[in-house]
Amino acid sequence: MLELRDLHVYYGAIEALKGVSLTVGEGEVVALLGANGAGKSTTLKTASGMIQPRDGQVLLRGERVDGIKSHELVQFGIGHVPEGRRVFARMTVLENLRMGAYRLKRPDPADLDRVFTLFPRLADRRKQVSGTLSGGEQQMLAIGRALMGKPELLLLDEPSMGLAPLIVQQIFEILREINEQGTTLLLVEQNASQALQLANRGYVLETGAVVMSDEASALLSDPRVRAAYLGETIE
Known part of the structure; x- marks a missing residue:
């Protein structure tokens, strides 16, 4: 459904995205993980037309939509829940x-x-x-x-930020229901465990570049992910 190809995005002279590529298939939940400043929110804003890439392409159902303004992209079936x-x-x-x-x-x-x-x-x-x-x-x-x-693709930026654990659990249960009802999700989330338990696949960003991508279950069990985002120690 969504494909980002070799995106390069700048804030002034600072390159925020350095060739980011990812795909989101119809009906999937895809998680985007990374530390603060890794480029996660910038990726979502570029996908939804809030930011235009200097280089690279944004494709929706195989058609290029980079260059289309965000309020117009809503007509294409993209919804964005901002941070x-x-x-x-x-x-x-x-x-x-x-x-x-x-x-x-x-x-x-x-x-x-x-x-x-x-x-x-x-x-x-x-x-x-x-x-x-x-x-x-x-x-x-x-x-x-x-x-x-009526979005077919919903972009969510840190939906659990600042919320109590019980509310976080409720939000993720509802996101699962929304997906089961047919809406595709691309999810940026600080709670890596919750995100990967919900997702089919995931990507890890570091300083504006994708450094890992795999099935969500594989990322959840990867010691590097567990050390970086779940607070575990690699022995």
Whole structure:
């Protein structure tokens, strides 16, 4: 479904991505791991059109989409849940969700029902101002808002950041359900164990380059990954 080919992305004179290539097949969950500053968020932003590469290609279903602006890429079936949630704090939960369906002439009530089924807490707080929600509720809202655009590919940037372990578990259970319902996921996540238990495959980034890629189960058992991201000691 998604292919990134030899992406080179710069912030001024600093090269943030140094030839990143990866693929995400239809129906897959693919995890993107790496330390802070490795280029994970930049990769997602490039895939969703928020950043344009200096070199390389972004292909969606075999067609090049690099050069297309992010708000236009939504029409191609890409949804992006950014790091830090970025909900519209002064708007209600329902208003935020309706904003997620802006590309549609009229929001589909079935999509709203789907979001409220996945996230019953949002249904209870539909009239609440979003800035007053808890961190976990705001993360649910950010995911729900993206789902309102009917994405076939959902990009998620650190969905567990700053959340309590119980809420993290709930979020990942819902992500699994979203995938089982037919949405492909590309996931950037600091919680490597949770990400690899959910994913089919994974990539590891270091300083803007892919240094490892394998089946998720193989990465989860790799001693280098366990030492770098799960806090284990290599003996």
